[in-house]
Amino acid sequence: MEAIFIHIRILDLVDIFLVAVLLFMLYKLLKGTAAINIFLGIVAIFVLWKITAALKMQLLSDILGAFISVGIIAFLIIFQPEIRQFLLALGTPSFLGKYGKHFAFLSNWFESSYETDTxxxxxxxxxxxxxxxxxxxxxxxxxxxxxxxxxxxxxxxxxxxxxxxxxxxxxxxxxxxxxxxxxxxxxxxxxxxxxxxxxxxxxxxxxxxxxxxxxxxxxxxxxxxxxxxxxxxxxxxxxxxxxxxxxxxxxxxxxxxxxxxxxxxxxxxxxxxxxx
Missing domain, CATH: 3.40.1700.10 (DNA integrity scanning protein, DisA, N-terminal domain)
Structure with missing residues (x-):
């Protein structure tokens, strides 16, 4: 008899947490722009693909999987300005503090003073x-x-x-x-x-x-x-x-x-x- 319980490791929880943080940062970055609707649509299709794969709905899973594979290229083309903005922001010390209040303490490690006569x-x-x-x-x-x-x-x-x-x-x-x-x-x-x-x-x-x-x-x-x-x-x-x-x-x-x-x-x- 197959076990009906799902074995969850600590690394699985860390994986889920990191994905949630990444999606939250992307949402904050795209919020207020026209790209947010496309982003939410892609996330919805990806979640549906994972659900159909888990339920072993082979035909629909294959179709959604092919769409996701091709969609990566379309994603890079459509979101080129946003991806560039995200990567540029990623290099700033205040990035974590900007996109998540709970990570603000990490950005404090990199804070500096800038000598400017204001x-x-x-x-x-x-x-x-x-x-x-x-x-x-x-x-x-x-x-x-x-x-x-x-x-x-x-x-x-x-x-x-x-x-x-x-x-x-x-x-x-x-x-x-x-x-x-x-x-x-x-x-x-x-x-x-x-x-x-x-x-x-x-x-x-x-x-x-x-x-x-x-x-x-x-x-x-x-x-x-x-x-x-x-x-x-x-x-x-x-x-x-x-x-x-x-x-x-x-x-x-x-x-x-x-x-x-x-x-x-x-x-x-x-x-x-x-x-x-």
Whole structure:
């Protein structure tokens, strides 16, 4: 008499857990895009194939198995942008923390501080917000985005609020692109960023989509000043927070860049703003 009990090893449980984590990360990555429906459809067909194989429904199992085999090639073609985005994100230290709160402690092992003078950036954003002057500022972390820097005009200058405001002045030839700040210097301006396909609010313009698009595939920080409303938006990890105050901007920059209180002095920023 055949045993009716299924023998489950510890490795089987680990296998199931790892597959569940992988599917969850893929779902979080594709959520909000048109590809999510295709992804769920492929998962459903795969589960149905395994069920028919377990029930020994040979004909249907063979048909679904052939479809899955051919579907791998179709999967790579259809999801080429998403797979590229996933692999790029996989190389960032914050990947585990980004796609699973329960794994955030692992990303802390790789966290570093990035020496960046954020005060001129915050002051410039406050000034540009008051006069509704559009801007898109990117602060790099581990990934220095050299491929993005090469699309703009190299500046390599010390960070200062007058320079930032002058670059994004409406009559400036570089005001439409993004400014890249790396290693505490303004590396380039007028840079071209990838645009996100994620569903965003209607009031989000091209600058907001570019900020989300870049932070989806890198560990950079993107700051957007809206030309229509003057609102300041803050974007990391493909997530954007709209309408934040300069003091909140200062705190988030200090936290995400690993700066101490002396490097990111909010009070000094507020004093500079009051002088205007």
């Amino acid at each position: 005060n001129p950036v915050v002051v410039a954003c406050r000034h540009m917000s008051n006069i509704k002057q559009g801007a898109l500022i990117v602060i790099t972390r581990q990934n220095e985005l050299q491929q993005v820097v090469n699309t703009g005009v190299i500046i390599d200058a010390v960070i200062s609020s007058p320079l930032i405001e002058n670059i994004f002045f409406k009559n400036s030839p570089l005001h439409d692109g993004a400014m890249i700040i790396t290693q505490n210097r303004i590396k380039a301006a007028g840079c071209v960023l990838p645009v996100s396909k994620k569903k965003l609010p209607r009031y989000a313009g091209l600058r907001h989509r570019a900020a989300v698009g870049l932070t989806e595939i890198s560990d950079a920080i993107a700051i957007v000043v809206s030309e229509e409303t003057g609102n300041i938006s803050y974007c990391t990890g493909g997530n954007i927070r709209h309408n934040i105050e300069p003091s909140t901007l200062q705190q988030k920059l200090a936290s995400d860049l690993g700066l101490d209180s002396e490097q990111a002095d909010t009070e000094s920023v507020q004093e500079n703003v009051k002088k205007d």
